[in-house]
Every structure is written in C-alpha cells, then in structure tokens.
Amino acid sequence: KNQVEQSPQSLIILEGKNCTLQCNYTVSPFSNLRWYKQDTGRGPVSLTIMTFSENTKSNGRYTATLDADTKQSSLHITASQLSDSASYICVVSLGGGSYIPTFGRGTSLIVHP
Amino acid sequence: DGGITQSPKYLFRKEGQNVTLSCEQNLNHDAMYWYRQDPGQGLRLIYYSQIVNDFQKGDIAEGYSVSREKKESFPLTVTSAQKNPTAFYLCASREDLQETQYFGPGTRLLVL
Numbered sequence: 001k002n003q004v005e006q007s008p009q010s011l012i013i014l015e016g017k018n019c020t021l022q023c024n025y026t027v028s029p030f031s032n033l034r035w036y037k038q039d040t041g042r043g044p045v046s047l048t049i050m051t052f053s054e055n056t057k058s059n060g061r062y063t064a065t066l067d068a069d070t071k072q073s074s075l076h077i078t079a080s081q082l083s084d085s086a087s088y089i090c091v092v093s094l095g096g097g098s099y100i101p102t103f104g105r106g107t108s109l110i111v112h113p
Numbered sequence: 114d115g116g117i118t119q120s121p122k123y124l125f126r127k128e129g130q131n132v133t134l135s136c137e138q139n140l141n142h143d144a145m146y147w148y149r150q151d152p153g154q155g156l157r158l159i160y161y162s163q164i165v166n167d168f169q170k171g172d173i174a175e176g177y178s179v180s181r182e183k184k185e186s187f188p189l190t191v192t193s194a195q196k197n198p199t200a201f202y203l204c205a206s207r208e209d210l211q212e213t214q215y216f217g218p219g220t221r222l223l224v225l
Contacts (some may be wrong), residue, residue: 004155032212043203043216044156090153093212099144099163100171102216103155 002027004092004104012110017080021107023073023090031095035064035075038087038106047075049087080111116140119204119217126191126198127225134189134220136204144207145187148212149173150202156203161185191222199224 002012004025013019025033032051036044048057048064050073056065077084090104117138126132138145144163150158158171162181176195181187192196200220205214 034213041201041219042217043205045216046213049211049213091214099161099207099212101159105153105155112220 001104002092002094004090005108006088006090006101006104006107008107009105010108013080013113015080015082015111015113018081019077019080019109021075021077021088021109023075023104025073025090025092025102025104026071027072027092027094027102029095030071031098032070033064033066033073033093034091034101035062035073036089036091038089040086044089045100077109080109082111082113085109085111117204118219119202119220121222122218123184124194124220124222125225127220129191129193131190132222134180134191134202134204134222135214136187136189136217138187138206138215140208140215141184142206142208142211142215143184145181146207147171147177147179147187147207148190148203148205150203150219151200156164159189159202167201175184 007022011032022109035047039042050066061074087106087108089106090103093101120135146161147159160179162168178190203219204217207214
C-alpha cells in the first residue's frame with residue numbers, strides 16, 4: 001500500500017531557530033515529491049518539487065532534500081519567522097501516468113516570538 | 114488574475130438537505146480534484162476528473178456527486194446520504210508539465 005508518513009506530528013520552536021521536518025514514503029513507482037505549506041483555513045501552496053534524480057531543492061529559507069534509495073525526504077526551515085506557523089504536507093506522486101498523489105498527514109509547526 | 118476559486122467560504126447544511134460547493138479555475142487545466150480534510154488527517158480524495166465529461170471516484174466518494182460539463186468548473190454536491198459531512202473541502206486543479214496541484218481557498222461545511 002502506498003503511504004506517506006510525516007514526523008513529528010507537531011513542533012513548537014522559537015522565532016529565529018531552525019527546524020527540520022521528516023517524510024518517509026513507500027510509494028512505488030516514484031515520480032516526484034512535493035512539500036506544501038498550508039496556513040490555517042487556507043488551501044495548500046506548493047513549496048518545492050523534486051524528481052528521482054534531485055537530492056536537494058531550495059526555495060528561500062526552505063530547503064528540501066530527497067534520498068530516493070531510503071525513500072526519505074526532509075524540509076529544513078532556516079531562521080524561522082512567525083509567518084512560518086502552518087501545516088507542512090509531504091505529497092508523493094506515482095509514476096506510470098497515475099494522476100493521484102498520496103498525501104501525508106502533515107506536520108503542524110508553531111513559531112513563538 | 115489566474116487562479117482557482119471556491120464558494121462559499123462557509124456553508125451550513127440542514128439534515129436531509131443536499132448542498133453544492135462551487136469550484137472554478139481559469140488556469141486552463143484539464144484535471145481537477147475534490148478533497149476532504151478533517152482535523153489531524155491528511156487530504157482524502159473524493160472525486161477527480163481528468164477531462165471534461167469524465168470523472169472518477171476517489172477513496173471516499175460515498176454520499177457525494179460531481180459533474181464536469183465545462184473545463185473551468187467542477188462542482189461537488191454533498192448529498193443527504195453523507196452522514197458526517199462536517200469538514201473542510203478543498204478543490205484543486207493540476208498543471209501537466211510538473212503535475213503540480215493548485216488548490217482553492219477551501220469551503221468549510223457545517224451541519225445545523
């Protein structure tokens with residue numbers, strides 16, 4: 001069964017600190033992996049996308065890594081800001097022409113001043 | 114101003130009533146999706162459509178219905194058969210090049 005597991009479930013950090021969120025997946029065949037940011041009461045917004053051959057992708061203070069051999073990804077947030085408080089969702093897409101991605105449950109991040 | 118819109122933002126349903134959630138996109142995307150989001154859970158797929166006049170059931174289609182008469186529109190009806198409809202509903206469209214899904218702002222459905 002295709003699954004995406006994220007950890008931790010929730011995280012509280014102080015403003016200015018760094019943090020790393022984890023994503024493990026069993027989706028096969030693998031096509032790509034995305035990280036989305038979802039603010040409370042809003043729709044998710046794509047942060048990064050990585051294919052099988054990519055190891056790292058940055059978007060400002062967000063850096064995603066991918067290890068396709070171990071089927072693990074991480075999202076590193078540098079110098080956190082209050083606006084980073086949100087849910088971060090890992091999404092993995094199947095290869096082979098499937099149009100249905102598999103969503104993780106998300107990590108809820110709270111940044112305190 | 115391109116994007117995907119959903120309306121209404123909040124919707125109240127009385128018992129036994131059918132309600133319809135609107136989803137419109139002007140991104141010229143072929144594929145559209147409806148998801149349900151409950152607290153502490155990931156997005157669950159209700160229905161998806163890869164092209165006009167075609168749609169497929171997702172994991173939790175029971176109690177829901179959709180239509181896809183136009184490329185821009187993919188309305189979702191929550192029928193009285195859906196016994197636990199209270200949730201946050203998200204519509205998405207998908208671009209073909211990188212297969213990225215673009216989400217609307219969501220509709221929160223509450224039962225009176």
